[in-house]
Amino acid sequence: MPSQQKFDRGDIRRLNAVSVLNQLRLKGALSRANIAFELGLTRATVSNIIANLIDASMVSETEYDSGRAGRPGLLLNLNPAFGAMIAVDIDIDSISILLTDFGQEVLYRAQNPIDSEGSSEATLAIAVSMVEKAIQLSESKGLQCLGICVTWAGLVDREEGQLAFGPTTGWQRVALKTTWEKRFEVSVYVENEAHAGAIGVHHFGERPGVRNLIYLSLGGGLAAGVFVDGVLLRGKLGFAGQVGHTSFADNGVVCSCGKQGCWVTEIGAAALFRKLSEAGVDFPTNNASGNGWIDCVLNKVELGDEVVLGVLSEIGASVGAGLARLVQTFNPSMVVVGGRLSELLKYVEPVIREATLNDTLAYMTDPLELIVGTSGDDALRGGIATVFDSVMKNPKIGEMAGN
Amino acid sequence: MPSQQKFDRGDIRRLNAVSVLNQLRLKGALSRANIAFELGLTRATVSNIIANLIDASMVSETEYDSGRAGRPGLLLNLNPAFGAMIAVDIDIDSISILLTDFGQEVLYRAQNPIDSEGSSEATLAIAVSMVEKAIQLSESKGLQCLGICVTWAGLVDREEGQLAFGPTTGWQRVALKTTWEKRFEVSVYVENEAHAGAIGVHHFGERPGVRNLIYLSLGGGLAAGVFVDGVLLRGKLGFAGQVGHTSFADNGVVCSCGKQGCWVTEIGAAALFRKLSEAGVDFPTNNASGNGWIDCVLNKVELGDEVVLGVLSEIGASVGAGLARLVQTFNPSMVVVGGRLSELLKYVEPVIREATLNDTLAYMTDPLELIVGTSGDDALRGGIATVFDSVMKNPKIGEMAGN
DNA sequence: AATATAAAGTTTACTAAGTAAACTAATTGA
DNA sequence: TCAATTAGTTTACTTAGTAAACTTTATATT
Structure with a gap:
């Protein structure tokens, strides 16, 4: 074909x-x-x-x-009254939901904690109840739901609509699309969290429609969503952008994926946790698998804690070194670092910038726009954009007249 | 827009x-x-x-x-009689030319040596005389030339039609398109050699039209041409795929680009040259900047020289390790290693395959087709494909009736 | 051999979705 | 007040599809 x-x-x-x-x-x-x-x-x-x-x-x-x-x-x-759109992001220790009208105005936003070690069934049950609430709310405003997009930091099979494999949770082949479509009677889309983040930035960011964009999602995991000439890079099976598990450090730590020295082991949340501990920083270490401790670290950074900033600089240098590889590979006009850790890393943005440019041919970055730290809603916004796009690309003109 | x-x-x-x-x-x-x-x-x-x-x-x-x-x-x-298409590849120590009819049948093929340290003027003068000969030949067959594509291993500005920067030659801003278009009165296209190689494989290879393809061009330099969902990845300035200058070895050799430990310093021709010397292999070392010595090494490999195979295995492992990063990034269905060194590396293809799969999440490579070693004409064929595509995409229906 | 069947290519009537240009409507400014 | 300007609509036309009937030229069957 x-x-x-x-x-x-x-x-x-x-x-x-x-x-x-x-x-x-x-x-x-x-x-x-x-x-x-x-x-x-x-x-x-x-x-x-x-x-x-x-x-x-x-x-x-x-x-x-x-x-x-x-x-x-x-x-x-x-027309805002055309309907409502729902995005759900399943993170390591919480689920977030966003409800907007067709004009993309936010109607509702919520976040619930989940057990980071919990089963997929328990987690999805919470997600379902959150969606039910959002749908009730939209119906109370007379808006019918146009679609739901679920994002998740793992390998996603969009066609089957299932979570194929979660490196952090260990979940495998968790079906979602068909179940939810039956339950909610609307179209359901499943997206990788980094891909959705890239879509969110591409759709709602500072340069809507930017044609060549690298979006790095940095939190517990690490993955990229890349727009190439205006199109999101998906790859054969839709798994493109799994840059977290590319080898980075010669004598690095053993990674959850089984390999050694993956990029994520140097700059992911676990790396930060490890390096903070080594540096003797005092922060709550009782729940390493969640994200709660990050707030505490954020607090220290805002107060200008030198030791923490030193650790962040070290990580920032590794972020930049890895970014340089991606810049050499993709020749983008814009790089955005998002995800939970980007809230911290924005304090060492100059370090990241220097490390990136230092490892890049000058011709590549003429100029290069680098943004560290985003609204934190990239994936949710990307989910809304996904629903919007699919509605928009299938206008069903004539069919739904007088709807 | x-x-x-x-x-x-x-x-x-x-x-x-x-x-x-x-x-x-x-x-x-x-x-x-x-x-x-x-x-x-x-x-x-x-x-x-x-x-x-x-x-x-x-x-x-x-x-x-x-x-x-x-x-x-x-x-x-x-219709073969519609016209002729010309591709020219300017390599480090030779220029190759290919002339085909519109049916893509080869009419003429030639290769001339050039001084690898020569000026751009001297080199282009030789290229011009080769093109003139090819045009004469096509006209003697009653074929008018439909276009010329020049490929070159360096950063190419396709819009301006110039060679923007050559990492090996040091050439900068060598104009070509306008000069040649005036001289030959046909459309002239300029392409990066790795991009052209990818186009060649995509167009004429074992899976014509394969939608997700990584083509690695490995010779004196190292660059990639990547097809993503059927489209060649070009990037903002058209410089995508410069993977040769991404850091690879922690304590590596200083690279021609000024950085240290670039991937190309571990697997490029210079790396092979260096490692063969270190291993005490006897081969002509008088002209390291050319490609002549490779023939000699090829000879030894064909005879099963264990030491040379050992060196190649070492390089093959580094090829695979780097390829793994690209596979994780692009999730392709096919990887092709081409370029001059691929003729040698095909003898250690299992090493490359193992190293690639070893550093890749299993989900990514289900399955992955890996081909090491190609016809050697990838860039030339890609040049022909480039001319063909541009003619095809602008059929000028009606305008050239009875031409 | 005559006839049925099959497929390729052409012709004809129709339709959807553009374009150009004229027309109508509603403002601002001299 | 009226000319100028811009928005939106109407009308006549064109292009490039589709469906279906028709013609042509082969093979298969009785």
Whole structure:
């Protein structure tokens, strides 16, 4: 099968409708004429497409765009009332959920702790109850749920909709998509946490639509989501970006994966925990498998604790050295370090930057935008973006008129 | 600007015409009905497109496809007489050229030595005379030249059509596209050698069109060309795949790039040269910067020289260790090791395979196809493919009727 | 040998989704 | 007040598909 098969007239309408929705997503309120200008379509065509989208209640007219000479344009927006979208992130010791409307405004946000050693059944039961609550809430606002995206830091089989393998939890082949789709009667998507984080930054970050982006998710685990020429790198089985388990230190620590000296063993949460202990820093060590101790360390950093900053600098240098490899490999325009540990590492951002540039051919990084530390919601936002994209790419024009 | 702008009716015809040409490229002689079945178009539509392509003389009818019940189909092929395509590869100590017709049959192949320390002017003068000869030859066969692709192991600025920086030669900003386009009056493309090699394998290799492929070009330098979901990874500036200069050995040799312990210093030609010397192997050491000595080593390997095989095994282990990082990063279905040194390394292919799998999560490589050693023409073939693709993607239907 | 069946390619009528250009509507500014 | 300007709609047209009937040319069967 070649890379692309045939195209027919339906494709052109569908693709143009997606382009229109994408404009509204990226730029907010726009008139038909604005959109026509941006896309190079005629006003007639855009009017036509918009009529369909309004019929489908995906787009709504809001206010007039006055202030200029000439007839004022009628501004259009994604219709918030079209429905609700849900993202769930299952982390090592907590589950987070985010509910937004179709206009991508947050309606609800919650986080519940889970037992980091718990079974997949126990964990998923909590997730289910959180989703139920979110769906109730959206229905109470008259919004039907458009889809649910679950993100998770492990290998994900998107087609089967299952968690294929979790390096930290040990979970294997945990089915989710089919079960939840039956239960909630909406489309369910499963994504790798780093991939979702990259999607979140790509969709909602400082440069929406940035075409060449490396997103590093650094917490208990370590993985990357990479956008290449505007497309998320997935690989043959969808497991691309497992950079945490690439060898890094010659005489490193034995990793959970069985190998020795993986990058994650030098910069992941376990590495921080180990190095802080070695440095004699006083912090709660009773629950190493959770994330609770990180708050304490964060506190110390904010107070300018030199010893902790020293440890972070050491880790930052290793973050940069590894990033350099990725930069040489991908030649991105932007690198974002996210995940729980990025909240700490942003205090040693210069170290990371220097280590990265130091190990990179100068030509590669001309210029390179490096951001350390994000909102912490990257994966959740990426989950929302995933639901949004799949709704957007399948507008079902005509089918859901008067819905 | 969003990832894709508008689509109009012209696009659909153009894209379908490309799909048709792609079928003919991949599968050779096909009838209109065959193509219609493969692409899911109607026979009427394919007939229509084919009429255009025959008008443009890109496609020709050859023989009848009898043997079945029913009216026999008229088999179609890419029309060799449509024109000639030229690929030039500028290597460290030689220039190679390949001339094919539009049916991708080789018409001429040549190789000339160059002074590996020579100036860019001197080198390009030789390249120009080789191209002139090839063009003369194609014109003597009544073929007009459709394009020239020049490949080169260094950073390439495709848009400007210049060699931006050559790590081995030290060349900087050597303009080529504009000069040659003026001189030869045809389109000229410039490509990085590893990218071209990947294109060559993707286009002409054992799995044409393989969607997730890592191609490693291993010679004096070391770089990768990577296909991700069917698309060649280029990166922001087009410099993606510079994996040779990623740090690899903790206490490694100082590299030509100024850093220490780059992967290329452990597995590139210089590494082989160094390790053979250390092992006391007797081979011509008078011209380390060229490739002449490799033939001698190849000879020894073919005779089963244990010491040389030992050195190669050592290098093979490092090749595999580095490949593992790339496999973890890209999750490919196929890895091909090409370039001059691959002719030697194929004798230690099991070592490379084991080292690769040993450092890779098992889930990633289920299965992984690894090929070490190629025809040696990967970049040239990729150059031909580049010219072909650009002609194919811009069929100029109607414009060149009766050409 | 005559006829049925099968498949390839063409023709015809139709349709969807663009475009261009004219038209109508609603503002600002001289 | 009225010209200029811009937004959105309407109309006539074009392109490139589809479906289905038709023609052509083969093989298979009686």
